[in-house]
Amino acid sequence: MELAIEIKNVSHSFGEEVICDNISIGFETNKIYGLLGKNGTGKTTLINIIANQLLCDMGEVKIFGKTPTEDIKVLDGLCIVREKEFYEQEYKVKDMFKSYSYFYENYDHKLQEKLCKIFEINPKLVYKKLSRGMKTLVSNIIGICSNAPITIFDEPTIGLDAVNRQEFYNILLDSYVNKKRTIIISTHLIDEVEELLEKVVIIKDGRVEVDEYIDIVKEKSYYITGRRDDLSKISILKDKTPTKSFGSNLVYSYYGDISDEDLELIEGLDIDLDRMSLQDMFINMNKKGEALYE
Numbered sequence: 606m607e608l609a610i611e612i613k614n615v616s617h618s619f620g621e622e623v624i625c626d627n628i629s630i631g632f633e634t635n636k637i638y639g640l641l642g643k644n645g646t647g648k649t650t651l652i653n654i655i656a657n658q659l660l661c662d663m664g665e666v667k668i669f670g671k672t673p674t675e676d677i678k679v680l681d682g683l684c685i686v687r688e689k690e691f692y693e694q695e696y697k698v699k700d701m702f703k704s705y706s707y708f709y710e711n712y713d714h715k716l717q718e719k720l721c722k723i724f725e726i727n728p729k730l731v732y733k734k735l736s737r738g739m740k741t742l743v744s745n746i747i748g749i750c751s752n753a754p755i756t757i758f759d760e761p762t763i764g765l766d767a768v769n770r771q772e773f774y775n776i777l778l779d780s781y782v783n784k785k786r787t788i789i790i791s792t793h794l795i796d797e798v799e800e801l802l803e804k805v806v807i808i809k810d811g812r813v814e815v816d817e818y819i820d821i822v823k824e825k826s827y828y829i830t831g832r833r834d835d836l837s838k839i840s841i842l843k844d845k846t847p848t849k850s851f852g853s854n855l856v857y858s859y860y861g862d863i864s865d866e867d868l869e870l871i872e873g874l875d876i877d878l879d880r881m882s883l884q885d886m887f888i889n890m891n892k893k894g895e896a897l898y899e
C-alpha cells in the first residue's frame with residue numbers, strides 16, 4: 606500500500622484552542638476519500654497543513670514519502686481546490702485557466718473546454734463578474750483538469766445548484782476512472798458524496814474518529830430498535846443514550862462491531878437490526894443532544 610500523504614502525529618492549536626490533537630492518517634494512492642467533520646472541526650486547517658500553507662506545532666506530513674522541507678517539489682503534485690482561492694479577480698476566466706494550467710504537468714486543456722460548455726461558463730468573462738456558483742465551478746474545473754496526483758476539494762459544492770452538484774460529482778468520477786489519483790473531498794454534505802467514496806476519514810474533537818473503507822463503515826453502522834427491557838440485555842448498548850424513543854420502544858444508533866453473544870440475543874429477542882446511512886451515522890456520532898429549553 607503506497608501512501609500519497611502520510612500525516613504523522615500532527616498537533617496544532619490556535620491560541621488555547623486545540624484543533625488537531627495528535628492526528629495520524631495515511632491517504633493511499635489512487636483512492637477517493639471523504640474527509641468529514643462538523644463545522645469548525647479543523648478540516649481546512651488540516652488541508653492547510655498538508656499543503657504546507659500552515660506549519661503545524663508538532664508532527665510531520667510526507668507527500669509521496671518526503672516532507673516539503675526535504676523536497677519542495679513534492680508540493681507540485683498537489684492541487685487544492687477551494688472557494689477562497691487567491692484568484693486574480695480582474696482576469697478573464699480563460700486567462701485564469703491558462704495561468705493555473707502551468708502549475709500542473711498533466712493539465713487537460715481539452716477537458717477544460719468541454720467542461721466550460723457543460724457548465725455554461727463563458728471563458729471570455731471577467732472572473733469577478735461570475736456568480737458565486739460559477740466561481741466554484743471554475744475552481745472545480747481547474748481541480749479536475751489538473752490531473753494532479755493528489756487533488757483536494759475543500760467544500761466543492763458551495764453555491765452550486767442541485768443539477769450542477771450532481772453533474773460535478775459524475776464528471777469527477779469519470780475523470781478519476783479515466784486517470785486514477787488520490788482525491789480527497791472535504792465536506793459535510795455526506796449524502797451527495799457517499800456513492801463516490803472509497804474511504805472515509807471522520808474528524809471529531811481534533812482527533813481521527815473513523816479512518817476506514819466505506820463498505821466497512823456501512824457494515825458497522827446500525828440502528829437497533831426494540832423494547833427497553835430487551836435492549837437492556839445487549840452489552841454494546843450499556844451506558845449508551847438512545848437516539849429516539851416511542852412508547853416503550855427505543856432506537857439506538859450504534860457504530861462498531863457486535864459480539865456473537867449480542868447477535869444471538871438480538872436474534873432471540875424481538876429486536877430489529879437495520880443499516881444506518883453514512884449521513885445518519887455521522888449525525889448521530891456528532892449529536893450533542895442537549896435540551897433547548899429547561
Ligand SMILES: Nc1ncnc2c1ncn2[C@@H]1O[C@H](COP(=O)(O)OP(=O)(O)OP(=O)(O)O)[C@@H](O)[C@H]1O
Pocket residue numbers: 619624642643644645646647648649650651793
Ligand atoms: N487563522 C486562524 N486563527 C485562529 N483560529 C482559526 C484560524 N483558522 C481556523 N481557526 C479556528 O480553527 C477551527 C477549525 O477551523 P477550520 O476552518 O479548520 O474548520 P473546518 O472543519 O474546515 O470548518 P468548516 O466545515 O466550517 O469549513 C475553528 O474554530 C476556527 O475558528
